[in-house]
Amino acid sequence: MKTLRTNEVILILTKLYDFNLGSVTESSLWRSTDYGTTYEKLNEKLGRTVMSYLYVCPTNKKKIMVLSDPELESSVLISTDEGASYQKFRMNFYILSLLFHPTHEDWILTYSSDQKLYSSVDFGRKWQLVHEHVTPNRFYWSVIGLDKESDLVHLEAHSTDGRAHYVTCRIQGCSESSRSYPFPGHIDTSSLVVQDDFIFVQVTTAGRASYYVSYQREAFLQIKLPKYSLPKDMHIISTDENQVFAAVQEWNQNDTYNLYISDTRGVHFTLALENVKTSKGVEGNIMIDLYEVRVSQCILKLQGEKMTFN
Incomplete structure (x- = not known):
């Protein structure tokens, strides 16, 4: 069970795990607008989707993102009204982790199951590939006051020889010619x-x-x-x-x-x-x-x- 609170609204995601099958078979999303006194079940608004994760945008609590169970389908459900209604968007990759931008509420980095880093500038409606062969949990947004571009990303990626390198680039144009390598040579x-x-x-x-x-x-x-x-x-x-x-x-x-x-x-x-x-x-x-x-x-x-x- 995961609980998220946005002002007076409380969202709870519950999941039923079948130990015989070794997977989640059911999930329910609950919403309260009276500080948890009563709850509304939102499954009818979400369709027949088994949900795995629930996120709230840290810079705009009205924006909610729900991820489907990657073992069944790859999709994201987006709400801009504190979870009252949702839009569903299909994806062609499976999300393992998300990283919200510290100031831009619609900017998100996501890491896929095949070690690719993607970016979105419209809160998950569309995604663009940033870099392949990225090390898990080794990608970072730019730091305000230090990096010149707010859409810069720091990441650790592997080249064709298998060695890791420190790479920086902008999320909307991370081609080989536009990448920078601040540290000379490979890193561990x-x-x-x-x-x-x-x-x-x-x-x-x-x-x-x-x-x-x-x-x-x-x-x-x-x-x-x-x-x-x-x-x-x-x-x-x-x-x-x-x-x-x-x-x-x-x-x-x-x-x-x-x-x-x-x-x-x-x-x-x-x-x-x-x-x-x-x-x-x-x-x-x-x-x-x-x-x-x-x-x-x-x-x-x-x-x-x-x-x-x-």
Whole structure:
């Protein structure tokens, strides 16, 4: 069951899973306009469609998108009135994931089951191929204030030789001649990270990994860890407060990581905390809870003595 709320409207998608068949056999979409007191079943408005996912546009809550079950058909149902009515559009590919643009409500990137990246500028009514052989979850919209074009996309794609490259292009004209390759040479698969002011990639040579960072779209520089550090794995945890928190697994660590913190440009790192216990998410990513604690200067009196600490 998935629940989405748009102002006073609440939408709930329920699915019936048949364990014998190993698939979803029925689904229902429910809508409430009185904060969940009563619900209307919308299946008649959607036709005989088994639904798999429900999305709300993050910049316009009135726009709803429902995806059909890809095992039965490939279609998308679109609503522009908070789910009261829907239009159905057929598709010639199967959607695995969606990424909405941070400011343009009708712009969407979608990743297909055959590793192709598509774009839409009319909220899913029509789709255009952007790039083939794209790495899963390694595509990003442009960042406001850093990228010149709002329709620019950053992605990691594989060339004919099987190597991964960092590619940028505009969604409406991503031909080979219009593509840019900001990092010279190939990168490790699933290493591209575009986050806030920073872009990170990894390159492994002769079994040893090197990490590179671009700050505010400047040229890439190699990340400098302390000389005693021999990393075999690195994950970007946070890029808040104009610095980078990274989890680095040393050659002698198995289920723990060391936390490092960088300078403003994300180039030079210093050790912040050793042997942090981690867990892995559903996609194998490292899970570390990081909390910011703001402490003001305090004055305590203990047995007549004044103590000041930060």
